[in-house]
Amino acid sequence: MSLFTSNFKQEAAVLLIIMVSLLSAESVLRLNQDRLSLDLAHFNSLKTLPRRLASGTDQRILVFGNSLSREGIDVDLLRETLSQNEKTTSVEKAILDASSSPDWYFLLKNTVLGYGAKPNVLLIGITDLHVPDQIPVDSGRLAQVLTRSEDLPLLFEKLFLTLDQRADFLLSKASFLFAMRKRIRDRTLAAIVPGFRKNVNELNRTAYLKGQKSIRAQDYFFFEQLVKEASQSVPCTVFVPIPLPHPYSIPEKVRKIIQSHGGHLIKTETDVSYSLEQFEDGYHMNKGSSAAFTRRILPQLQKILSEGCNA
């Protein structure tokens, strides 16, 4: 029996419609990356980082981390204060929303250093939640923008351990549409479902707490890689624990990793409860508390810089 029956031709046409639609969506998305996500727009702007962190400047500080660092560290205040002691200072940000140590490691290695930027101070905002390898990562962002083909063995060895995770990563590498699916989902739902933006965090928290039960031992492989990479390429690396509404402390293992690679850890009293009013959305610091927090860390930062960053 021939396969090329009218049914076969019709199904081939159906498949063709699917393929053409998906390829069109892929092209449209690739051309409109910046409109899809502010995060991606910020990432794409990092191409100009070498120019912005001009090598003629005395202090070239790069604030690094996730949205907690963006909202928690007042960059203007930092620039203004550090420029007062007759040193030219440029302060820039390399921030990825909802990112953690695996993202930061590849961002530093492949993007910041890969583009040729030469910061002499790396200011990395951390919390106890964002340094272990176990925190869920956005495999789409890692695949499309943060990693290179040569990173694949490391990713498969340390981060994407199951077949499902690996397949997700490879599909994300192949297709921008697939890689950005969570962003598409969130933007669409935020646009059409009433109250979605406000309530999604609450809904996610239930899912997160459910997922938390399965997390046991914490590993810090990517955090250690980040610290190592920073210590080899940047003269001064400073870690800043960012306040959260609930008290927490930086794990001893993390402190040791920072210390063993010559990094600095600023003391920021995250082990005390902050008032919820200090947080804009219950998670990120508001403008007033961000300025107060930056003022509090500045003396320690200035001391580290004045001592030539010797640990």
Add this chain to the structure above:
Amino acid sequence: MLFNSYLFFVFFLAVVFLYSKLSHKNQNVLLLAASNVFYGTWDWRFLSLIWASTIVDFVVGRQLEKESSISKRRWLLMGSVLVNLGALALFKYSNFFISELATLLSSLGIPVSLPILNITLPVGISFYTFQTMSYTIDIYRRRVKATDDLLAFSLYVSFFPQLVAGPIERVDHILPQIQKPREKGFENIREGFYHVLIGLFKKVVIGDTLAGYVAYVFSPHASELSGGAYLMGVYAFAFQIYADFSGYSSIAQGTAKFLGFDLMFNFRFPYLTRNPSEFWKAWHISLSTWLRDYLYIPLGGNRDGRVRALRNLILTMAIGGLWHGAAWTFVAWGFFHGILLSIYRLVPTSSEPQKNISTVSLWGQRLLMFHLTCIGWLFFRATSLSQVWEILGRVIFDFDFDSMAATGAGLIIFFVGPLFFYELWLNRKEEPLALLNSHWLVRGQAYTYMVAMLICFPPFSSNEFIYFQF
């Protein structure tokens, strides 16, 4: 190995490839081996339970076929039922019975501390146990003949597309398909693809997405939610469980179709039904017909007068509820449906076909039935009976449609709306495969929508199929 995992995709591709190269007998050997691998990926230790159930029912079936003495036949049947229900009782209900016994004793003033057994529930045990039991009972009733083909019978018990969550197939539907060479052809691929695609769409896009909202509404820390949010949570669960379970059944149907097998339709638009009787002819059809044939009728059915018929109905549904899980909330759910069916029998109603009644009346009846079903789902999903009363109280006496309720309504409309209209169209056509016979352009758009939704709307957190726990 979940149907919605890449591992299953690779596994299934390998099976289909090898299957296409083999003779009929070797195809059956391959399917049996693949079914064991499929089940073994959950917990290989429980394969022995399936093998034991298979061998016991195969041997008992052969003996029942030969035996003519009524008493010996009865003993053989009881032996098989005891082995099957014993395994089910041990693995699924022992801890429930132990804790209920302890509660009963302490309420009688005899406080005891009974040991809770550390037992894992084998995936799919409720499904394959009922399937093998139906085989033995049918032979006992001389409705079917016992098979002497152990390979075919083993495959009937453990056929991987329907092993862990049904449909609970009857031997006279599946065994002939196993024993005769299956037809190959493009039609199998075409229909299989349709079932798998719509099944994945229902499960992943609708079921798993609504699961997040449902989990939030029914979580203990959400006790301060508004009545509106609770109502949306119950609606969301009604659609979640339908999308999840009918999605699984569709994928099972589709994967079986790729291999040349026809599995039964387990769902026929249950939320478009008008009354409890129609609902149970459209919801989990393989279980409801099993309960009718192997529980309700043996209990006496409607042979001994109206009162006994109603008692049998309520008892059947309550046991059907307990089949879903070892908790009083499931029993209450079954009991509630038993009461609904009983009331429906007592109240004289029109049995006019849907197309012959007015639109207003039709939608009124559908809406009423949907809301009655939702009350049942509340019992089914709640973590305790006290949560049921708390939610009902909030919805009825303290109703407020706040932002969280609006989010729930928005999610339901966005994700369930298109499926609802699609099923309405299928229902009107009275043809569950109408899309397959539609113009290719229509099919192309429908498939593109489902594929795009599968890609662009991943669930907030991955969830196993709800019915695996039963």
